Amino acid sequence: MKSLLFQGQSAIEVVEVPVPLPGPGQVAIDTVASALCGSELHGYAGPGFPSGNFGHEGAGVVSALGAGVTGLRVGDRVGVSAIAGCGHCRYCERRQYTWCADRQFHGSMHAQTFVTAANACHLLPDDVPWEVGVLISGDALGVPYHTSTMLARYPVDTVAVFGLGPIGLGQVIMQTYLGKRVIGIDLSPERRALAEGYGAWRTLDAKAVDAVEAVRSLTGGGADACVEAAGRAVTAKQCFAAVRTGGVVVFNGEHQHNVELSISEDFIRRDITAFGAWFYHFGEFDAMLALYRQGLPIARLVTHRLPLTSGAEAFRLFASGRTGKVLLTGSG
Numbered sequence: 001m002k003s004l005l006f007q008g009q010s011a012i013e014v015v016e017v018p019v020p021l022p023g024p025g026q027v028a029i030d031t032v033a034s035a036l037c038g039s040e041l042h043g044y045a046g047p048g049f050p051s052g053n054f055g056h057e058g059a060g061v062v063s064a065l066g067a068g069v070t071g072l073r074v075g076d077r078v079g080v081s082a083i084a085g086c087g088h089c090r091y092c093e094r095r096q097y098t099w100c101a102d103r104q105f106h107g108s109m110h111a112q113t114f115v116t117a118a119n120a121c122h123l124l125p126d127d128v129p130w131e132v133g134v135l136i137s138g139d140a141l142g143v144p145y146h147t148s149t150m151l152a153r154y155p156v157d158t159v160a161v162f163g164l165g166p167i168g169l170g171q172v173i174m175q176t177y178l179g180k181r182v183i184g185i186d187l188s189p190e191r192r193a194l195a196e197g198y199g200a201w202r203t204l205d206a207k208a209v210d211a212v213e214a215v216r217s218l219t220g221g222g223a224d225a226c227v228e229a230a231g232r233a234v235t236a237k238q239c240f241a242a243v244r245t246g247g248v249v250v251f252n253g254e255h256q257h258n259v260e261l262s263i264s265e266d267f268i269r270r271d272i273t274a275f276g277a278w279f280y281h282f283g284e285f286d287a288m289l290a291l292y293r294q295g296l297p298i299a300r301l302v303t304h305r306l307p308l309t310s311g312a313e314a315f316r317l318f319a320s321g322r323t324g325k326v327l328l329t330g331s332g
């Protein structure tokens with residue numbers, strides 16, 4: 001079968017590899033669609049992935065069952081969570097796999113067939129198109145939805161989203177749908193245009209204006225919530241400067257840089273709450289499915305579709321920072 005091999009330094013080759021076989025508790029899935037995620041770009045541009053690829057948002061048809069798998073059949077349509085829980089700890093009982101200490105990550109989904117844990121599969125009802133199945137099983141809606149459940153604890157009307165990659169754009173769709181006024185901030189004119197099309201109240205070109213001053217002035221002193229979705233230290237700092245007193249800062253973008261914050265000025269004296277939100281809880285799938293059925297226009301997030309064999313081209317496009325969600329179709 002065909003699979004993408006990340007060779008490092010932004011090189012990708014389509015290689016022939018043996019069809020993977022599911023182990024105990026696992027299933028093999030023939031990929032119909034896999035999505036590109038911003039978290040793959042570091043490895044893509046850097047060291048690569050000698051044994052395969054970082055694809056972790058996939059949907060397809062169950063093609064083989066490992067030993068002991070119940071509840072799934074060959075031929076089932078499934079969307080897959082990249083994170084699988086151990087299945088028996090206190091968090092897994094509540095289907096909060098991301099909190100499980102023994103959770104597992106499954107990758108290499110940019111391939112005609114991939115293997116994952118059976119308990120990481122969501123059955124996709126027939127009214128859910130494949131593209132939507134990928135979006136509501138993976139990061140694309142998962143992160144914005146999970147974030148929205150945490151933000152719901154606070155009084156929020158205005159939301160400033162720093163960074164309009166797929167996660168930031170997903171936040172624009174989600175928060176706009178919830179009736180919030182969303183300000184989207186990015187350097188890319190294409191991504192700002194996408195955000196406007198998704199209903200953003202305002203967008204800001206971070207190169208042309210002082211984003212912090214602009215957010216403060218548009219919101220009369222600061223946004224109720226600032227979402228860091230660029231994965232950069234500078235935008236993390238800006239979130240604290242652009243949020244109102246008593247407001248909330250959310251971290252979605254991952255990075256390893258240190259950010260200097262003042263406990264007194266950034267937190268205590270302004271009653272600021274800051275939290276991180278990672279992926280989604282497996283058990284939140286049904287709520288996301290219900291939102292889709294109610295009209296959440298999450299499918300609009302997909303801007304490009306390419307065959308698996310054009311994987312190199314797909315990543316070149318995505319890495320240019322001008323797209324929404326990019327999908328690979330697994331038929332080769």
Ligand SMILES: [Zn+2]
Binds near residue numbers: 037038039056139
């Ligand atoms: Zn991801």
Ligand SMILES: [Zn+2]
Binds near residue numbers: 085086091100101103
């Ligand atoms: Zn567990």
